[in-house]
Amino acid sequence: MRMGVLDIGSNTGHLLVVDAFRGGPPVPAYSYKEPLRLAEHLDADQAVTPEGVSRLVKYVVDARGAAEDKGCTTILAFATSAVRDAVNADDVIAEVNQASGLDLQVLSGADEARVTFLAVRRWFGWSAGRLGVFDIGGGSLEIAAGADEVPDVAQSMALGAGRLTREWFEADRTQAEVRLHVRSTIADEAGAVLRGGAFHRAVATSKTFRSLARICGAPSSNEGQYVRRILRKQDLAALVKELATMSTDAIAQLPGVSPDRAHQIRAGAIVAEATMDLFDLTELEICPWAMREGVLLEYLDGL
Numbered sequence: 001m002r003m004g005v006l007d008i009g010s011n012t013g014h015l016l017v018v019d020a021f022r023g024g025p026p027v028p029a030y031s032y033k034e035p036l037r038l039a040e041h042l043d044a045d046q047a048v049t050p051e052g053v054s055r056l057v058k059y060v061v062d063a064r065g066a067a068e069d070k071g072c073t074t075i076l077a078f079a080t081s082a083v084r085d086a087v088n089a090d091d092v093i094a095e096v097n098q099a100s101g102l103d104l105q106v107l108s109g110a111d112e113a114r115v116t117f118l119a120v121r122r123w124f125g126w127s128a129g130r131l132g133v134f135d136i137g138g139g140s141l142e143i144a145a146g147a148d149e150v151p152d153v154a155q156s157m158a159l160g161a162g163r164l165t166r167e168w169f170e171a172d173r174t175q176a177e178v179r180l181h182v183r184s185t186i187a188d189e190a191g192a193v194l195r196g197g198a199f200h201r202a203v204a205t206s207k208t209f210r211s212l213a214r215i216c217g218a219p220s221s222n223e224g225q226y227v228r229r230i231l232r233k234q235d236l237a238a239l240v241k242e243l244a245t246m247s248t249d250a251i252a253q254l255p256g257v258s259p260d261r262a263h264q265i266r267a268g269a270i271v272a273e274a275t276m277d278l279f280d281l282t283e284l285e286i287c288p289w290a291m292r293e294g295v296l297l298e299y300l301d302g303l
Contacts, residue, residue: 081139109156129200214256
């Protein structure tokens with residue numbers, strides 16, 4: 001079955017077309033991405049601006065056309081933090097759905113953590129034991145943990161790299177202030193995860209962690225998804241100090257950093273380092289599957 005999974009994130013719209021069937025891994029066939037930066041198209045009342053809505057509608061309509069051109073019979077469409085947190089979310093969703101003919105749904109933060117955890121569990125299998133899964137998005141940080149396919153704990157915190165950059169760094173707050181805010185927020189929620197016991201495997205997903213791992217020496221994407229990629233705390237700690245003195249243009253030249261995300265790498269690194277410190281992790285293994293694959297796998301399970 002050829003299917004499309006359309007993810008409207010805080011930074012990017014991403015259509016992933018896959019060949020999928022129950023009992024096997026989804027095989028990517030096509031990808032169509034666009035940097036929407038919806039989180040930067042919020043007004044003072046936290047409503048998506050008309051320009052932001054217009055860009056979103058155009059992208060979703062184009063994405064549906066691209067998916068149909070590739071032969072998709074089903075398109076699963078969902079939005080995360082930027083739309084979820086907007087005060088006019090219902091109106092935005094209604095306008096997108098009317099224009100595109102899709103059924104764009106909003107994932108809660110807990111559901112975002114839960115389906116990402118499912119994807120990681122399927123990737124590593126039961127031999128991974130108790131998993132800890134961490135995902136830094138544009139608007140939020142998701143954490144999930146457990147020994148089954150459904151996590152015991154699924155959390156979402158407003159610590160996305162884009163959000164911190166916009167609300168803290170661009171408001172001239174110091175790195176020390178950002179660091180304390182991040183660490184106190186995670187610490188307040190960490191107990192529910194830590195009570196379940198140590199992780200047998202600690203895993204990170206999605207673009208921010210992949211970029212940080214690549215900067216710290218992990219293999220590039222050209223080497224394939226089955227190459228083991230690790231982010232080590234000692235390397236990350238050195239990177240956090242280095243990023244504090246670098247310009248956005250210089251950060252954009254680092255390996256694994258896309259120009260549209262360079263401005264938020266510093267915030268993402270602070271969140272990643274805090275996560276590893278507070279959960280006493282010396283390393284995180286990067287999983288190539290994340291939320292999109294989790295949504296798809298859950299859909300296939302329900303057929």
